Amino acid sequence: xxxxxxxxxxxxxxxxxxxxxxxxxxxxxxxxxxxxxxxxxxxxxxxxxxxxxxxxxxxxxxxxxxxxxxxxxxxxxxxxxxxxxxxxxxxxxxxxxxxxxxxxxxxxxxxxxxxxxxxxxxxxxxxxxxxxxxxxxxxxxxxxxxxxxxxxxxxxxxxxxxxxxxxxxxxxxxxxxxxxxxxxxxxxxxxxxxxxxxxxxxxxxxxxxxxxxxxxxxxxxxxxxxxxxxxxxxxxxx
Amino acid sequence: xxxxxxxxxxxxxxxxxxxxxxxxxxxxxxxxxxxxxxxxxxxxxxxxxxxxxxxxxxxxxxxxxxxxxxxxxxxxxxxxxxxxxxxxxxxxxxxxxxxxxxxxxxxxxxxxxxxxxxxxxxxxxxxxxxxxxxxxxxxxxxxxxxxxxxxxxxxxxxxxxxxxxxxxxxxxxxxxxxxxxxxxxxxxxxxxxxxxxxxxxxxxxxxxxxxxxxxxxxxxxxxxxxxxxxxxxxxxxxxxxxxxxxxxxxxxxxxxxxxxxxxxxxxxxxxxxxxxxxxxxxxxxxxxxxxxxxxxxxxxxxxxxxxxxxxxxxxxxxxxxxxxxxxxxxxxxxxxxxxxxxx
Amino acid sequence: xxxxxxxxxxxxxxxxxxxxxxxxxxxxxxxxxxxxxxxxxxxxxxxxxxxxxxxxxxxxxxxxxxxxxxxxxxxxxxxxxxxxxxxxxxxxxxxxxxxxxxxxxxxxxxxxxxxxxxxxxxxxxxxxxxxxxxxxxxxxxxxxxxxxxxxxxxxxxxxxxxxxxxxxxxxxxxxxxxxxxxxxxxxxxxxxxxxxxxxxxxxxxxxxxxxxxxxxxxxxxxxxxxxxxxxxxxxxxxxxxxxxxxxxxxxxxxxxxxxxxxxxxxxxxxxxxxxxxxxxxxxxxxxxxxxxxxxxxxxxxxxxxxxxxxxxxxxxxxxxxxxxxxxxxxxxxxxxxxxxxxxxxxxxxxxxxxxxx
Numbered sequence: 022x023x024x025x026x027x028x029x030x031x032x033x034x035x036x037x038x039x040x041x042x043x044x045x046x047x048x049x050x051x052x053x054x055x056x057x058x059x060x061x062x063x064x065x066x067x068x069x070x071x072x073x074x075x076x077x078x079x080x081x082x083x084x085x086x087x088x089x090x091x092x093x094x095x096x097x098x099x100x101x102x103x104x105x106x107x108x109x110x111x112x113x114x115x116x117x118x119x120x121x122x123x124x125x126x127x128x129x130x131x132x133x134x135x136x137x138x139x140x141x142x143x144x145x146x147x148x149x150x151x152x153x154x155x156x157x158x159x160x161x162x163x164x165x166x167x168x169x170x171x172x173x174x175x176x177x178x179x180x181x182x183x184x185x186x187x188x189x190x191x192x193x194x195x196x197x198x199x200x201x202x203x204x205x206x207x208x209x210x211x212x213x214x215x216x217x218x219x220x221x222x223x224x225x226x227x228x229x230x231x232x233x234x235x236x237x238x239x240x241x242x243x244x245x246x247x248x249x250x251x252x253x254x255x256x257x258x259x
Numbered sequence: 260x261x262x263x264x265x266x267x268x269x270x271x272x273x274x275x276x277x278x279x280x281x282x283x284x285x286x287x288x289x290x291x292x293x294x295x296x297x298x299x300x301x302x303x304x305x306x307x308x309x310x311x312x313x314x315x316x317x318x319x320x321x322x323x324x325x326x327x328x329x330x331x332x333x334x335x336x337x338x339x340x341x342x343x344x345x346x347x348x349x350x351x352x353x354x355x356x357x358x359x360x361x362x363x364x365x366x367x368x369x370x371x372x373x374x375x376x377x378x379x380x381x382x383x384x385x386x387x388x389x390x391x392x393x394x395x396x397x398x399x400x401x402x403x404x405x406x407x408x409x410x411x412x413x414x415x416x417x418x419x420x421x422x423x424x425x426x427x428x429x430x431x432x433x434x435x436x437x438x439x440x441x442x443x444x445x446x447x448x449x450x451x452x453x454x455x456x457x458x459x460x461x462x463x464x465x466x467x468x469x470x471x472x473x474x475x476x477x478x479x480x481x482x483x484x485x486x487x488x489x490x491x492x493x494x495x496x497x498x499x500x501x502x503x504x505x506x507x508x509x510x511x512x513x514x515x516x517x518x519x520x521x522x523x524x525x526x527x528x529x530x531x532x533x534x535x536x537x538x539x540x541x542x543x544x545x546x547x548x549x550x551x552x553x554x555x556x557x558x559x560x561x562x563x564x565x566x567x568x569x570x571x572x573x574x575x576x577x578x579x580x581x582x583x584x585x586x587x588x589x590x591x592x593x594x595x596x597x598x599x600x601x602x
Numbered sequence: 603x604x605x606x607x608x609x610x611x612x613x614x615x616x617x618x619x620x621x622x623x624x625x626x627x628x629x630x631x632x633x634x635x636x637x638x639x640x641x642x643x644x645x646x647x648x649x650x651x652x653x654x655x656x657x658x659x660x661x662x663x664x665x666x667x668x669x670x671x672x673x674x675x676x677x678x679x680x681x682x683x684x685x686x687x688x689x690x691x692x693x694x695x696x697x698x699x700x701x702x703x704x705x706x707x708x709x710x711x712x713x714x715x716x717x718x719x720x721x722x723x724x725x726x727x728x729x730x731x732x733x734x735x736x737x738x739x740x741x742x743x744x745x746x747x748x749x750x751x752x753x754x755x756x757x758x759x760x761x762x763x764x765x766x767x768x769x770x771x772x773x774x775x776x777x778x779x780x781x782x783x784x785x786x787x788x789x790x791x792x793x794x795x796x797x798x799x800x801x802x803x804x805x806x807x808x809x810x811x812x813x814x815x816x817x818x819x820x821x822x823x824x825x826x827x828x829x830x831x832x833x834x835x836x837x838x839x840x841x842x843x844x845x846x847x848x849x850x851x852x853x854x855x856x857x858x859x860x861x862x863x864x865x866x867x868x869x870x871x872x873x874x875x876x877x878x879x880x881x882x883x884x885x886x887x888x889x890x891x892x893x894x895x896x897x898x899x900x901x902x903x904x905x906x907x908x909x910x911x912x913x914x915x916x917x918x919x920x921x922x923x924x925x926x927x928x929x930x931x932x933x934x935x936x937x938x939x940x941x942x943x944x945x946x947x948x949x950x951x952x953x954x955x956x957x958x959x
Contacts, residue, residue: 033719034676043423045461046506046513050491053823054830055506055513057842063508090827090839091670092783093707097790097797098378098491100424113672130833134671138832142674148630148667158834161841161876163918164949168938171947178941180637180913189657191633191640199660205733206685212678219673250835256512374607377798382607494818495603497853502818 023074025081028115038107042066048095048105058254060088062095062105069108081116084254087127117219123226126251132223133247135216136238143204146195158247261285263597266349266357268337269365269532271299272579273571273586275321277363280590282326286597289330289357291337291349293532297322299367301579305397308435308442308578309469317579336532340540345566345600360600361566361593364550365586366532368572370525371421371429379417379523384495387521389420390436393443403450403520407499411454411519414447415503416440417490418460422526431547433526434576437464440524441477448481456483457518459490459505467578486514493521527576550574560589566600568593603816608799615796619753620743624655625695627686629702630663631864632896638913639898640701643747646901650761651754655699658689666704670828680722681729683712688730688738698741699750703863706746707784710792713740746785748862748897752794752802755809763906765811768857769929774813778856778892779803780847780870782863783823803860806897810904819850825873826865844873848885848892855887858924859894870894875918875952891919903930910936918952 029035048062049055055062065086068076080086089109096104113122122128141150156167169176174184183190207213223242227234233241263286267274270292278288296302298318307314325331332351339350340362349357373381373389381387385406396403405411418440422433437460444456463485465471477483488505496502501521506513529548537544542562545551550573553561560568570589571582624647632640647653665682668674690698700706716723730736751758766775781800786793795801798821804814825843830836847870851859861867874891877883886892894917895903902912903925909932914921925932940946 032676033715033722037715037718043461044508045489046487046508047489047491049506049508049511049513050488050504051821052513053825053843053846054827054839056846057839061506061511061513063506064511087829088839090823090825090830090843092823092827093787094783094821094823097787098426100419100426100489102425110670110672110676114675117672127836130829130835131671131673133833134668134829135673138668138671139673142663142665142668146662147633148663148665149634150630151634154634161837161872163872163875163952165916165918166949168947168949169916172940175940175942175944175946176916177637179910179939180641182633182637182641187659189659191628191637193659195662196660199662202685202734202736203662203682206681206729207678209733210677210681210729211675215673215675215678247834250838374610377611377796380607382610383604383799385604492821494820496818 023072023077025074025077025115026072029069029077029111032111032114034107035111038104038111039066039069040102042070042103043101045100047098047100048103051094051098053092053094054088054090057256058088059256060085062089065112066103066105066108069112078121081112081119081121082124082128084125084127086112086116087125087130088254117215120218120222123222126249127254129223129226129246132219133243135219136243139216143200143207146200146203147192151192263287263361264289264359265361265363265593265597266291266347266359267363267365268536269299269367269571269573270294270297270331270333271365271367271571272301272317272321272582273367273573273589274299274363274365275325276583277365277570277586277590278329279321279324279326280587281593282329284594286594287328288326289359290332291335291351292331292333293336295334297331297333303391303398304394306442306446308438309467309473311442311446337536337539340536342564342566347566360597361568363568363570363589363593364533364536364573365570366536366573367530368527368576369530371427371433371528373420373523373525375427376420376424376523379420379490379493379521380495381523384493384501386495386499386501386519387493387523389523389525390439390443391525393522397446403447405499405520409519410451413455413457413518414520414522415501415516415518416444416456416458416522416524418458418524419489420523420525421528423461429526429528429547431576432464434464434466435578436524436526437462438467438470438473440522441465441470441474441483443522444483445473445477445481448477448483456481457516458483458485459488459503460485461487461489527572530573533573547575559585560592566596568596611799612795612801615791615794615801617745617749617792617794618743619745619749620697622653623695624653624697624699624750625690625693625741626655626657626747627661627664627698627700627705628657629700629705629864630667631868632701635868636864636896636899636913636916638911638916639896642898642902642907642912643701643751646758646898646905647750650905651757656693656695658693661686661689664700664702664705664708666702666708667828667832669708670704671832672829677726677729679708680712680715680726681733683709684726684730684738685734685736687740688734688736690741691737691739696739696742698744699747701747701864703746703782703785704865706744707788709744710789713744714789716740746862748802749794751897751901752805755806758901758904759809762810762904764904764928764930766807766904766928767811768927770927774811775857775924775927776815776855777807777812777858777860778815778817778820778851778854779807780820780824780859780861780863780866782861782866785862803862803897806900807860810900815851815854815856817851817854819847822847822850824863824866824869826869831869840869841873841876844869845877848874848877852885856892857886857927859892860897860900861894862897867894867896871917871919878952886923890923893917893919893921893924895921903928906930908932
């Protein structure tokens with residue numbers, strides 16, 4: 022068995038998620054990503070099952086593995102107990118750890134997620150934080166969101182929140198000690214290493230692509246991966 | 260063999276043929292059947308694959324052949340079974356006791372309860388029926404109409420319902436549903452000219468000699484469409500038609516389709532009668548929940564218990580010709596046993 | 603449709619829900635977008651039901667969104683979850699209640715992994731000890747907060763001031779229910795009613811007088827898709843999923859959408875707004891959107907709480923038409939006031955969505 026397959030097999034979720042696929046297609050039939058994107062979870066599973074090193078490497082470098090929305094509808098239907106949505110997590114993890122994710126348009130977006138969601142976890146202890154969600158990058162929020170983020174203390178205060186204060190309650194300030202514990206957890210479990218890899222591989226790719234790369238959400242590379250869509254991801258495009 | 264007694268539990272195809280075969284050699288056979296009628300499932304069917312001969316030809320042959328010396332108890336169930344030495348003692352639910360030298364279990368199969376495949380909505384959506392429901396409609400010789408009384412313009416057949424499915428706990432293939440689906444697809448096409456018929460399958464198990472020819476006929480003569488994809492979900496539209504979601508795996512495309520009638524090919528599972536006997540006798544089953552013979556190839560009709568024999572679909576899904584051959588084999592094994600016990 | 607068929611399935615998928623002494627962990631998304639809901643949940647549990655429910659101020663995100671966007675390794679998420687369990691243990695509780703559905707799915711997934719792979723649990727305990735010095739016990743009962751409202755729906759109905767009836771026509775309010783994917787799709791036995799015909803919201807709607815509307819795309823994901831929404835370039839997927847559901851439910855004329863997941867009501871609410879702006883379509887009656895509610899908001903409406911205490915003003919699709927139908931009194935002037943009643947401005951009027959002031 023090839024090197025990549027062996028690496029995949031070290032992930033406990035690979036063992037949990039891949040029993041044996043009979044190509045029945047019930048997963049693809051119900052998959053929202055297969056409806057809209059040029060994606061097919063059945064093909065993902067049979068490719069992994071083939072243990073073909075070349076095909077798996079191509080998979081890890083492609084847009085294909087980034088279309089899944091991890092809704093797990095596939096898990097409800099598979100008659101063999103396979104979980105394509107979980108296998109997606111496994112291949113995405115490996116793709117990032119090996120740096121293959123920068124070879125695809127959708128893969129490159131991981132940096133944007135790290136610099137938003139990832140950063141907010143370490144800075145605030147929340148995955149989503151109101152002051153970080155700007156109307157400009159989230160126009161679908163609607164005018165009500167502008168009103169909320171203009172007056173957060175007053176709006177959240179109506180609901181007995183402790184907005185950015187200590188103690189229990191909505192949007193409380195999570196104590197620095199807890200944030201430190203979170204950071205240490207990231208350090209010992211490989212989370213910090215993953216974040217650093219996302220930055221480093223992206224930086225190299227940006228250099229290759231000739232795009233300006235710097236920290237934060239204003240860098241040209243960040244804005245590129247956050248916004249760019251080649252419009253070739255739909256069902257009938259290739 | 261005179262003076263030897265055998266009790267056969269189950270009056271379907273296997274039980275009838277085994278009883279007749281044994282009685283032909285002078286063995287005193289008692290046949291116990293829990294329903295009021297003999298013939299088992301086949302008695303409820305219209306026409307049989309692959310030739311589409313009437314089912315009555317089979318049940319007629321078997322009941323005619325049934326030796327008048329066979330004592331038949333219909334509408335009767337077994338309550339207790341005990342073996343002392345080489346003798347079997349049976350208590351029936353009408354308080355009668357019977358004694359025999361050998362016991363044959365021919366308790367057959369049940370159809371998989373299609374409502375357990377929740378995502379297909381049997382028992383919830385009116386236009387989702389099983390192959391058995393459709394067969395009943397055929398047997399009634401009326402028009403095939405959907406729940407709204409409309410002649411269906413499009414009918415879908417779903418293969419592997421309750422089979423090859425770890426979700427419902429049945430890993431095995433039920434063997435005969437594929438060819439039954441093709442047969443019913445042909446029959447629907449015949450009865451409703453212009454009706455579009457779709458079969459949603461994973462594999463087409465056309466194992467019998469003439470099955471492939473039936474498949475070919477369904478395509479060439481009747482234009483039945485075959486989509487290689489296991490049905491994922493069915494839902495009822497406002498007008499009562501059924502919306503189905505499946506992947507056409509050969510084209511690698513998910514598709515949604517509306518049908519007027521959806522037919523679920525329910526697989527074979529171990530019968531409630533068999534389960535009751537398992538409890539009474541403390542018998543074990545294999546991981547497929549069917550009765551386990553001593554050796555599936557070499558001793559397919561024997562159990563580990565001397566004098567206890569098995570025939571028919573209580574050990575595995577079978578077609579009618581296989582069941583008849585198996586029941587005759589069981590009769591032969593029983594006679595060998597009775598003969599050896601003598602000497 | 604034959605409801606009896608569904609009832610058999612609902613009976614088969616019941617689960618044990620603890621009665622009292624709950625350890626509550628909040629949802630990142632709900633705190634930001636539906637703050638009134640979590641407050642209402644605690645209020646109902648403490649004041650209406652007299653239950654003991656505790657919240658630890660040191661608890662953090664479970665990292666669910668980061669995990670399902672795949673920026674965070676499984677080990678990291680498992681250890682953060684272990685830390686949450688440690689806080690529960692330190693506080694002396696055994697009944698764990700997450701407010702978020704993704705979290706609920708994560709906790710179940712992690713516990714299941716540890717069950718099948720005890721060596722993984724051992725490793726996580728070591729990670730937690732090394733990073734924080736903490737130790738934990740696994741929860742004895744793990745349910746979602748909507749399960750608790752479901753369990754006490756009859757008590758809530760008994761104390762309720764309003765029923766979900768249209769006061770002009772006398773007809774029950776027609777409500778579409780939407781279950782978050784990670785509630786029962788991962789482990790059907792962990793969801794009331796299972797994965798195919800979940801009962802947790804159906805039970806609430808029916809107990810409180812409404813009528814449940816079923817429709818073909820009921821099980822379809824709302825389209826959050828984690829990375830499919832977080833990254834702007836991917837949002838087409840997210841809005842397409844929601845639109846698919848809106849188009850499927852529209853012919854059944856639902857008057858409200860009820861959900862039990864943090865993300866789902868957010869997307870149903872905001873994508874209706876976005877679709878009205880982009881394509882001029884609205885899915886409710888008469889140029890309106892279909893109001894979207896969390897189960898706490900619905901419970902609060904039934905109990906007669908002030909809609910602005912429930913947080914309905916933070917929705918983009920106006921809920922007032924529904925309130926008018928039921929006969930819930932509200933003061934439009936107080937809608938956009940701040941916590942001390944001060945005037946803090948109003949949001950601009952959404953272009954194509956009928957808005958009432």
